[in-house]
Amino acid sequence: MKRGSMASTPEDRPLVEEFIKTRGEGEFRLLYRRHTPRMYAMAMRLLGGMKEEAEEVVQDTWVRAIERLDTFAWRSALGTWLIAILINRCREQIRMRVRREMPNLEIVEGGKSPTWDLQGDLERAIAQLPDGAREVLVLHDVAGFTHSEIAERLGIQQGTSKSQLSRARAKLRHFLSDTTRNNNERRA
Amino acid sequence: MNEEPSKELPPEILEALRTLCGEQTPHADLEDKTVRVLREKDLIRTGIGVRFRRVPTSIFSTAAAVIFFVIGFGFGSLEQPPTDPWVDDAQYLLVLLETQAVVETGIPESELIDEYSEWATALGEEGMLLGGKKLEDGIRLLRQSPGGLIVESSKITDHETAIGGYFMIQAGSYDEATQIAASCPHLKYGGSIELRKIEHL
Numbered sequence: 059m060k061r062g063s064m065a066s067t068p069e070d071r072p073l074v075e076e077f078i079k080t081r082g083e084g085e086f087r088l089l090y091r092r093h094t095p096r097m098y099a100m101a102m103r104l105l106g107g108m109k110e111e112a113e114e115v116v117q118d119t120w121v122r123a124i125e126r127l128d129t130f131a132w133r134s135a136l137g138t139w140l141i142a143i144l145i146n147r148c149r150e151q152i153r154m155r156v157r158r159e160m161p162n163l164e165i166v167e168g169g170k171s172p173t174w175d176l177q178g179d180l181e182r183a184i185a186q187l188p189d190g191a192r193e194v195l196v197l198h199d200v201a202g203f204t205h206s207e208i209a210e211r212l213g214i215q216q217g218t219s220k221s222q223l224s225r226a227r228a229k230l231r232h233f234l235s236d237t238t239r240n241n242n243e244r245r246a
Numbered sequence: 247m248n249e250e251p252s253k254e255l256p257p258e259i260l261e262a263l264r265t266l267c268g269e270q271t272p273h274a275d276l277e278d279k280t281v282r283v284l285r286e287k288d289l290i291r292t293g294i295g296v297r298f299r300r301v302p303t304s305i306f307s308t309a310a311a312v313i314f315f316v317i318g319f320g321f322g323s324l325e326q327p328p329t330d331p332w333v334d335d336a337q338y339l340l341v342l343l344e345t346q347a348v349v350e351t352g353i354p355e356s357e358l359i360d361e362y363s364e365w366a367t368a369l370g371e372e373g374m375l376l377g378g379k380k381l382e383d384g385i386r387l388l389r390q391s392p393g394g395l396i397v398e399s400s401k402i403t404d405h406e407t408a409i410g411g412y413f414m415i416q417a418g419s420y421d422e423a424t425q426i427a428a429s430c431p432h433l434k435y436g437g438s439i440e441l442r443k444i445e446h447l
Contacts, residue, residue, distance in 0.1 A: 080291070081289065081290050081291045082290070082291065083281060083285075083290050083291065084434070086281065086284065086290050087277065087281065090277055090280065091277070094272065094276075094277075095269030095270060095271055096268075096269050098269075098270050098271065098272045099268055099269050099270040102270055103266065109272075109273075112272070113272050113273060113276050116272060116276065116280075117276060117279060117280045117283065120280050120284070121280070121283055121284060121287065121289070124284055124289045124290070125287075125289060176258075176259075176262050177262060177265070177266070180259075180262055180263060180266065181266070184266075195263075199255075199260060199263040199264070200263050200264065200266045202264070224254060227254035227255045228254055230255065230259070231254055231255060231259075234259065
């Protein structure tokens with residue numbers, strides 16, 4: 059099972075079937091609590107750590123999922139299906155987003171990392187990647203999707219996925235090496 | 247599984263990236279906000295099929311006892327004379343069925359009691375609540391057998407489902423009565439309600 063797909067727990071299918079029958083709030087809340095933490099984590103990664111946008115995307119994903127739930131054919135796990143909807147919604151959000159002045163990794167002289175924590179540095183670096191590169195890096199290196207799966211979900215060619223990943227990793231490496239250099243200079 | 251090893255990133259960075267995949271908790275409000283949106287779009291119904299919280303039987307009994315006491319204290323004589331079914335609203339009985347499943351609610355008992363109280367008080371103030379009683383836990387089941395009358399004694403805890411009490415309401419239609427019953431917190435906490443229209447002979 060890939061890291062990014064959430065296999066349905068054994069209780070998902072009966073719970074979903076019960077929900078479709080009754081449209082009960084209780085059943086929905088159980089599904090929500092079961093799957094939202096991973097959905098939200100994925101949205102945060104894809105949207106560069108923007109909490110409010112990630113929450114909006116998670117909410118919209120649930121609305122779309124519930125609208126279509128009675129047509130879900132269980133060809134994949136429920137969690138995988140939810141993530142697919144979430145990814146599409148994230149892409150829409152990125153397209154709608156007002157472009158902020160994000161520092162270009164080529165010209166920034168290394169990030170001024172306040173801590174020497176690798177995970178924190180990675181989070182900051184990922185947030186600064188261009189949107190397309192970030193999407194592919196998160197789906198491939200964080201969530202474990204293959205290039206063919208990424209290509210299918212994002213509506214791109216596999217070659218594009220590979221080149222975006224390569225670009226993202228190069229920028230990440232550049233950012234992290236500059237961060238390490240800055241940290242070493244501080245220590246000295 | 248990924249198809250290729252990384253040519254650009256050292257193994258420790260790749261490993262660190264993999265650990266980023268996990269769970270994060272959004273703001274606690276998001277769940278209720280999402281439920282509200284779904285309700286507005288008529289994609290979910292509140293009060294139907296709700297089983298995500300259950301109360302221990304003892305807590306329900308305590309809450310019900312307080313509710314019925316409050317109703318009695320606040321509204322004096324509870325048993326109103328029957329209204330004219332041809333002119334006035336019809337009367338309905340909400341039979342509250344208790345289940346034996348006991349799951350921790352995570353809700354303080356005082357909040358639970360407040361919720362039942364608020365519901366009943368609101369109905370009373372709108373003139374829809376006609377009465378209600380809590381039933382004691384003891385049950386006697388009478389039936390006739392070829393050998394004679396059989397009286398079986400038991401307690402509410404001996405049965406998977408048993409009647410815990412009732413409310414009597416008046417409403418303009420069965421649909422309206424259903425909506426009132428659907429709003430009763432009893433459903434939210436694991437119980438079920440049998441709704442019956444009182445027949446005037």
